[in-house]
Amino acid sequence: MKLCYEGLKDHAAWEQAAVRLPAFDWKAMVAETEANPTWVHFGAGNIFRGFIARLQQSLLEQGLVKGGIVAADTFDYDIIDKIYTPFDSMTLMVSLKPDGSMEKEVVASIAEGLRAGTAYPEDLERLRTIFRSPSLQMVSFTITEKGYALTNMEGKFFPFVEADFANGPANCSHAMSLVTSLLLERYRAGATPIAVVSMDNCSHNGEKLRSSVVTVAHHWLDNGFVDDGFVAWLEDESKVSFPWSMIDKITPRPAKVVEESLEAAGIEDMAPIVTSKNTFIAPFVNAEIPQYLVVEDRFPNGRPPLEKAGVYMTDRNTVNDTERMKVTTCLNPLHTALAVYGCLLGYTSIAAEMKDPELKALVERIGYDEGMPVVVDPKILNPMDFIREVVEQRLPNPFIPDAPQRIATDTSQKVPIRFGETIKSYVARPDLDVKSLTFIPLAIAGWLRYLLAVDDAGKPMECSSDPMLATLQGQLSGVTLGDPDSLDGKLTPILSNPVLFGSDLVELGLADKIEGMVREELAGPGAVRATLKRYLNH
Numbered sequence: 001m002k003l004c005y006e007g008l009k010d011h012a013a014w015e016q017a018a019v020r021l022p023a024f025d026w027k028a029m030v031a032e033t034e035a036n037p038t039w040v041h042f043g044a045g046n047i048f049r050g051f052i053a054r055l056q057q058s059l060l061e062q063g064l065v066k067g068g069i070v071a072a073d074t075f076d077y078d079i080i081d082k083i084y085t086p087f088d089s090m091t092l093m094v095s096l097k098p099d100g101s102m103e104k105e106v107v108a109s110i111a112e113g114l115r116a117g118t119a120y121p122e123d124l125e126r127l128r129t130i131f132r133s134p135s136l137q138m139v140s141f142t143i144t145e146k147g148y149a150l151t152n153m154e155g156k157f158f159p160f161v162e163a164d165f166a167n168g169p170a171n172c173s174h175a176m177s178l179v180t181s182l183l184l185e186r187y188r189a190g191a192t193p194i195a196v197v198s199m200d201n202c203s204h205n206g207e208k209l210r211s212s213v214v215t216v217a218h219h220w221l222d223n224g225f226v227d228d229g230f231v232a233w234l235e236d237e238s239k240v241s242f243p244w245s246m247i248d249k250i251t252p253r254p255a256k257v258v259e260e261s262l263e264a265a266g267i268e269d270m271a272p273i274v275t276s277k278n279t280f281i282a283p284f285v286n287a288e289i290p291q292y293l294v295v296e297d298r299f300p301n302g303r304p305p306l307e308k309a310g311v312y313m314t315d316r317n318t319v320n321d322t323e324r325m326k327v328t329t330c331l332n333p334l335h336t337a338l339a340v341y342g343c344l345l346g347y348t349s350i351a352a353e354m355k356d357p358e359l360k361a362l363v364e365r366i367g368y369d370e371g372m373p374v375v376v377d378p379k380i381l382n383p384m385d386f387i388r389e390v391v392e393q394r395l396p397n398p399f400i401p402d403a404p405q406r407i408a409t410d411t412s413q414k415v416p417i418r419f420g421e422t423i424k425s426y427v428a429r430p431d432l433d434v435k436s437l438t439f440i441p442l443a444i445a446g447w448l449r450y451l452l453a454v455d456d457a458g459k460p461m462e463c464s465s466d467p468m469l470a471t472l473q474g475q476l477s478g479v480t481l482g483d484p485d486s487l488d489g490k491l492t493p494i495l496s497n498p499v500l501f502g503s504d505l506v507e508l509g510l511a512d513k514i515e516g517m518v519r520e521e522l523a524g525p526g527a528v529r530a531t532l533k534r535y536l537n538h
């Protein structure tokens with residue numbers, strides 16, 4: 001069985017393999033998308049295929065929309081060449097149930113995949129045509145937190161961003177510049193309104209996306225590439241809106257066990273790849289069943305009826321509160337603590353970590369004891385129910401093949417949100433003392449210890465990719481396991497950097513505590529475990 005339009009014609013074989021097929025006319029969907037595109041998505045990776053594309057599939061199956069989504073990638077063209085094109089942009093979605101069984105379905109709501117880069121003029125021209133089309137209602141993104149960043153840790157523009165400012169809309173490469181150039185096409189073709197929606201895990205994601213796009217536009221205005229009218233249109237939220245959103249569905253990298261199960265069922269060519277840009281991707285996506293998407297309802301050119309696919313459409317404050325609840329308290333801080341300590345302790349499974357008494361206690365202390373006192377109740381989801389589902393059902397699900405190494409990717413970009421926001425909330429609350437925090441500092445200490453790339457057994461350990469890895473490892477060079485004094489003076493510049501932690505931890509009086517913990521973890525092999533035991537009273 002082959003995953004593609006022709007391959008799906010053998011209905012009986014797919015039925016035999018217990019794979020649900022799309023219940024709509026795929027050719028008609030592709031033709032409608034070409035004629036009247038409504039939705040473009042940037043970041044053609046796993047969460048998009050396993051969650052967002054399924055929303056449109058549900059609407060197609062309910063007969064509520066006729067067209068599909070156009071997927072685009074500005075960063076990793078292998079995804080399109082190797083995972084989209086050979087499979088007619090279809091995905092084999094595998095939902096992993098808590099009893100170990102798998103639900104399989106073909107997601108076919110992506111009409112095409114495009115490489116958004118000047119090296120691919122045909123694809124870029126197709127995108128320009130789509131952006132000029134008045135039917136286009138929304139552009140969404142899952143490009144990771146770093147995809148929005150224009151500046152480095154010192155607040156200076158990256159050289160490739162400077163190059164985009166100088167070269168202008170016809171010859172740019174960064175995701176934010178490319179999107180701005182495509183919005184310029186739309187402006188010049190009649191300036192029909194549009195919604196530009198970040199669906200990444202970052203606080204105030206809509207604000208972050210807007211700020212980067214508007215910054216690019218202002219530089220192009222200064223350099224004479226665009227006129228005032230374009231910038232005014234872009235900044236008019238009734239014309240170009242940047243709704244905020246919160247997205248949640250644990251979508252691990254493709255797992256061997258799932259690949260084997262699909263191959264055993266007779267489905268061909270399911271092998272995962274790691275692209276040259278380090279994306280772990282396969283023709284299939286494996287993910288848990290729980291999923292939450294909350295979106296600010298500001299779509300000036302209309303939108304698909306997403307609420308009919310289970311999306312919460314609401315106001316900005318509710319999105320903000322829901323996102324803060326998940327990303328700063330109830331899920332992601334626990335994930336990052338499990339990521340760094342899991343790598344140090346030799347784990348490759350989050351579910352296995354949840355059986356480790358110290359690690360389970362650590363996430364409970366971070367979540368229930370330190371996070372919950374400052375959690376905001378978004379009302380549409382109950383924080384206590386949410387965190388309980390995370391701690392008791394989602395993280396320990398042994399059939400979710402999630403790994404601390406995936407979650408440890410780009411930790412430097414996540415720390416200010418995942419831990420920094422709770423730290424700021426403690427500072428803002430007169431009835432709370434930020435110095436009373438222990439387990440969030442312990443998680444930060446674990447990350448600093450992780451950066452040494454030596455595990456708790458004293459063996460070399462590969463750190464996951466992170467745009468700040470080289471800089472931070474440079475700042476920590478000379479720090480040695482077995483020699484806590486080698487840390488002397490090395491942490492102050494790191495812990496005082498508000499870009500990394502959201503505030504200056506030296507000024508807040510947390511640096512000594514964190515440094516003390518890192519020193520303990522540096523005592524020698526086994527010291528990480530011993531430190532965890534000591535703080536968690538085990």
Ligand SMILES: NC(=O)c1ccc[n+]([C@@H]2O[C@H](COP(=O)([O-])OP(=O)(O)OC[C@H]3O[C@@H](n4cnc5c(N)ncnc54)[C@H](O)[C@@H]3O)[C@@H](O)[C@H]2O)c1
Nearest residue numbers: 043044045046047075076142143144147175200201250251
């Ligand atoms: N996987 C999850 O469990 C999950 C859950 C909720 C939210 N998210 C959000 O979605 C994002 C992507 O997750 P995923 O599972 O799809 O990851 P993935 O590795 O499968 O895909 C990442 C995508 O981002 C693009 N990208 C990476 N760096 C970029 C850059 N600098 N500029 C432009 N594009 C870039 C890649 O080309 C790829 O399309 C996460 O960072 C997070 O913000 C993921």
Ligand SMILES: O=P(O)(O)OC[C@@H](O)[C@@H](O)[C@H](O)[C@H](O)CO
Nearest residue numbers: 201247248249250251332335407
């Ligand atoms: O996707 P990232 O890299 O921002 O973070 C890694 C995980 O914490 C994240 O993907 C979670 O699985 C997700 O936020 C669950 O909804």
